[in-house]
Amino acid sequence: xxxxxxxxxxxxxxxxxxVDVKKAxxxxxxxxxxxxxxxxxxMCADPGQAxxxxxxxxxxxxxxxxxxxxxxxxxxxxxNAAERAGLNPYRCEIANIREQCSWPHVHEGxxxxxxxxxxxxxxxxxxxxxxxxxxxxxxxVTKRALVIGGGIAGIQTALDIADGGYEVIxxxxxxxxxxxxxxxxxxxxxxxxxxxxxxxxxxSCNQHPNIKIYAYSEVEEINGYIxxxxxxxxxxxxxxxxxxxxxxxxxMEKCLTTTPSEFDLGLSRRKAIYTPFPQAVPNIPVIDRxxxxxxxxxxxxxxxxxxxxxxxxxxxxxxxxxxxVGAIVVATGYDLMPKEQIREYxxxxxxxxxxxxxxxxCPSGPTSGLAVKPSDWTVPKSVVFVSCAGSRDPEHxxxxxxxxxxxxxxKQAMLYKEAVPDGQAYIFYxxxxxxxxxxxxxxxxxxxxxxxxxxxxKVSKITRGNGKLMVWGVDTLTGEQIExxxxxxxxxxxxxxxxxxMELAKKLRLSTDEYGWLKEAHLKLKPLETVTAGIxxxxxxxxxxxxxxxxxxxxxxxxxxxxxxxxxxxxxxxxIAHVDEEICAGCGACESVCDYGAVEVDLLRNVAxxxxxxxxxxxxxxxxxxxxxxxxxxxxVKQFFDMVEIAAEKY
Amino acid sequence: xxxxxxxxxxxxxDEGSTILEAATRVGIKIPTLCYHEAVxxxxxxxxCSVEVTTTDKTRIxxxxxxxxxxxxxxxxxxxxxxxxxxxxxxxxxxxxxxEEEIERYSKSxxxxxxxxxxxxxxxxxxxxxxxxxxxxxxxxxxKFEGKGEEKHIVPVSADGCIGCGGCSYxxxxxxxxxxxxxxxxQDTRLGKLNELQRKDE
Numbered sequence: 001x002x003x004x005x006x007x008x009x010x011x012x013x014x015x016x017x018x019v020d021v022k023k024a025x026x027x028x029x030x031x032x033x034x035x036x037x038x039x040x041x042x043m044c045a046d047p048g049q050a051x052x053x054x055x056x057x058x059x060x061x062x063x064x065x066x067x068x069x070x071x072x073x074x075x076x077x078x079x080n081a082a083e084r085a086g087l088n089p090y091r092c093e094i095a096n097i098r099e100q101c102s103w104p105h106v107h108e109g110x111x112x113x114x115x116x117x118x119x120x121x122x123x124x125x126x127x128x129x130x131x132x133x134x135x136x137x138x139x140x141v142t143k144r145a146l147v148i149g150g151g152i153a154g155i156q157t158a159l160d161i162a163d164g165g166y167e168v169i170x171x172x173x174x175x176x177x178x179x180x181x182x183x184x185x186x187x188x189x190x191x192x193x194x195x196x197x198x199x200x201x202x203x204s205c206n207q208h209p210n211i212k213i214y215a216y217s218e219v220e221e222i223n224g225y226i227x228x229x230x231x232x233x234x235x236x237x238x239x240x241x242x243x244x245x246x247x248x249x250x251x252m253e254k255c256l257t258t259t260p261s262e263f264d265l266g267l268s269r270r271k272a273i274y275t276p277f278p279q280a281v282p283n284i285p286v287i288d289r290x291x292x293x294x295x296x297x298x299x300x301x302x303x304x305x306x307x308x309x310x311x312x313x314x315x316x317x318x319x320x321x322x323x324x325v326g327a328i329v330v331a332t333g334y335d336l337m338p339k340e341q342i343r344e345y346x347x348x349x350x351x352x353x354x355x356x357x358x359x360x361x362c363p364s365g366p367t368s369g370l371a372v373k374p375s376d377w378t379v380p381k382s383v384v385f386v387s388c389a390g391s392r393d394p395e396h397x398x399x400x401x402x403x404x405x406x407x408x409x410x411k412q413a414m415l416y417k418e419a420v421p422d423g424q425a426y427i428f429y430x431x432x433x434x435x436x437x438x439x440x441x442x443x444x445x446x447x448x449x450x451x452x453x454x455x456x457x458k459v460s461k462i463t464r465g466n467g468k469l470m471v472w473g474v475d476t477l478t479g480e481q482i483e484x485x486x487x488x489x490x491x492x493x494x495x496x497x498x499x500x501x502m503e504l505a506k507k508l509r510l511s512t513d514e515y516g517w518l519k520e521a522h523l524k525l526k527p528l529e530t531v532t533a534g535i536x537x538x539x540x541x542x543x544x545x546x547x548x549x550x551x552x553x554x555x556x557x558x559x560x561x562x563x564x565x566x567x568x569x570x571x572x573x574x575x576i577a578h579v580d581e582e583i584c585a586g587c588g589a590c591e592s593v594c595d596y597g598a599v600e601v602d603l604l605r606n607v608a609x610x611x612x613x614x615x616x617x618x619x620x621x622x623x624x625x626x627x628x629x630x631x632x633x634x635x636x637v638k639q640f641f642d643m644v645e646i647a648a649e650k651y
Numbered sequence: 652x653x654x655x656x657x658x659x660x661x662x663x664x665d666e667g668s669t670i671l672e673a674a675t676r677v678g679i680k681i682p683t684l685c686y687h688e689a690v691x692x693x694x695x696x697x698x699c700s701v702e703v704t705t706t707d708k709t710r711i712x713x714x715x716x717x718x719x720x721x722x723x724x725x726x727x728x729x730x731x732x733x734x735x736x737x738x739x740x741x742x743x744x745x746x747x748x749x750e751e752e753i754e755r756y757s758k759s760x761x762x763x764x765x766x767x768x769x770x771x772x773x774x775x776x777x778x779x780x781x782x783x784x785x786x787x788x789x790x791x792x793x794k795f796e797g798k799g800e801e802k803h804i805v806p807v808s809a810d811g812c813i814g815c816g817g818c819s820y821x822x823x824x825x826x827x828x829x830x831x832x833x834x835x836x837q838d839t840r841l842g843k844l845n846e847l848q849r850k851d852e
Contacts, residue, residue: 254787256689256817293820302787305815349678370652376677377663378654 151179153539
């Protein structure tokens with residue numbers, strides 16, 4: 001390579017104030033093989049890019065160095081400009097003379113800063129000389145998506161992708177889709193019931209020709225890469241042949257065995273053959289092997305004998321199904337922190353968590369919407385709501401705000417007051433966080449129209465005495481100690497990542513934050529993407545959020561998938577690892593450091609093999625390789641030494 | 652929802668439910684033998700008897716049969732109730748339980764741990780098998796026959812049995828077994844074995 005162009009950007013005054021750009025431009029012309037050098041006010045602006053393109057053509061350049069800001073900002077911009085001018089885009093190098101020179105050296109004088117800038121430019125030129133002409137590999141895209149989790153996030157994502165014309169596989173762990181939302185009584189701030197607004201979506205999911213629901217199933221294994229994932233789904237044995245069952249419900253009616261219902265959080269009992277709730281989708285019951293009398297005693301087979309469709313099959317076993325998909329959306333939702341974890345609050349049947357109180361308020365719940373105390377099934381005369389039970393409390397391991405508690409407590413207090421007008425509702429809060437459309441008005445309505453009493457302060461202790469619950473707290477507005485005697489307490493326990501999320505994250509090669517929430521690629525600019533290409537997140541799996549945000553994010557994730565599916569093939573990143581098979585001894589050091597599972601030792605030939613579609617180009621394997629057989633394309637050891645040589649010369 | 656009082660505690664109960672159902676839901680235990688939630692109550696064992704006071708009178712009555720009424724006052728452990736339970740236990744278990752065990756179970760609010768002794772599987776006429784056969788299987792294959800010392804359970808016909816096994820599962824002392832295509836009703840009192848061929852599926 002012997003026709004290199006250097007383009008130095010002023011970045012307004014960001015660079016030009018500290019670096020003598022004119023001098024740098026003159027100096028650059030003296031570097032061997034550099035045939036052209038210039039400077040410009042804003043290289044990234046359209047005229048700047050046009051100048052780069054024209055110069056490449058006019059001067060027949062075979063490589064360019066852009067001396068400007070960090071490559072994370074404009075490397076792609078100039079690679080595209082180079083490509084438009086007919087140059088291989090990977091023959092464009094960025095010399096970062098802003099973040100690495102003009103900004104840190106603003107007080108050290110123009111002369112030394114210019115000297116350093118020249119060093120950086122010369123290093124880039126030296127690296128450029130050995131840059132290969134890289135051509136990105138094309139990867140075909142399987143236009144089917146996998147959605148993990150059948151809550152409102154998963155349902156919305158699946159519907160949007162399916163409406164876009166692509167097949168979706170929706171995997172749900174429990175016997176029905178619907179998630180936590182279908183357990184709620186009403187939803188704030190509009191007070192519409194989820195049984196009315198979510199069931200139509202659940203039914204659409206079930207009837208959509210493009211959606212295949214795997215209920216009572218779990219993702220067992222995931223292999224592959226963007227556009228080409230192979231997944232193994234474990235269909236748990238339900239002992240009901242879903243092709244024969246027509247959901248008549250006779251088996252559930254006749255079953256002789258009951259056990260506490262998970263859906264009602266133990267507030268009611270369900271049969272051993274059951275659907276979690278009457279509107280379940282799919283409306284096919286499953287047999288709970290742990291409690292079913294057929295499996296515990298071997299004697300009973302009432303359901304099998306009375307089923308008019310002969311759908312009960314006790315010989316069923318767990319099945320593994322394989323599916324191929326091009327993109328994955330994780331919408332695994334959340335759990336609540338167990339009440340028992342907050343030890344200063346007494347473990348009592350009348351101290352319930354927010355979700356249990358939702359069930360008690362729900363018109364289709366165990367009490368038909370009548371708020372009662374679980375201990376004796378009578379209507380409480382007063383209810384104390386405790387916000388931030390575990391949330392915003394590093395002592396209990398949850399430093400974050402659970403986001404929805406302030407609002408649902410206002411709603412629950414409101415519904416309680418409407419059902420029991422002579423009852424009294426108290427809400428202990430730290431701050432009221434009502435940052436959504438119509439939210440603040442809703443809280444005000446609870447205060448003014450429903451006379452809910454808000455007390456600002458934390459509850460330090462809840463005990464049981466004289467047949468009543470005693471709540472000890474402090475009102476931080478008046479500074480008074482508060483001792484409330486009440487019938488019932490509702491704790492807004494912290495929203496925490498669901499059980500098993502770590503194992504799933506491991507299978508998907510995703511990272512989690514310190515709490516266990518799935519980590520997005522960039523909190524602000526890539527909140528739907530993950531670090532693994534082709535895998536997206538939606539809903540609370542990422543972090544606590546309300547239904548509005550969850551649905552928005554779900555549609556966002558679906559649009560990411562649709563944009564991926566709008567292409568028949570995608571281009572991979574060519575700046576990745578490469579093995580010189582002549583040198584490689586097959587020691588496997590590279591395989592053990594690869595976080596993406598992209599490197600494997602071919603045991604037959606005893607050499608490492610890089611899967612170009614999976615490799616993310618982190619460089620870990622190249623650094624680990626003891627023989628130098630593993631090289632990172634365009635970041636080879638030779639290129640590094642060429643750069644170090646310049647650095648060692650002290651420019 | 653109506654309010655009743657059990658052992659001094661006010662509890663809420665659904666209209667139309669029985670005292671036993673209301674008590675069980677809030678964790679108050681009352682011993683039972685012939686009761687099962689899947690079938691309608693029969694009230695034959697009388698172990699679930701409790702003292703019930705309405706506005707005008709107090710009496711001892713089976714809690715599985717007595718429907719709740721507003722203001723009902725129920726006591727589950729008065730001396731009279733315990734004495735009755737003791738009498739019933741003695742009758743049901745004859746020589747199978749020791750005096751101490753009878754004493755213990757009559758005062759306990761649950762029969763948990765109580766076992767029918769092996770080799771003494773005399774039918775106690777709880778009627779669970781008959782009720783499940785009638786109400787759940789809708790087969791009506793089993794019925795009581797005879798009176799007093801002659802009373803026993805017999806199959807009505809061999810055709811109706813749907814082979815659901817519910818009778819075998821619910822029978823508290825394992826008198827009914829399923830063996831291949833036969834359901835065996837063992838009635839040691841009469842020393843005979845009634846075999847019922849299951850319906851051919």
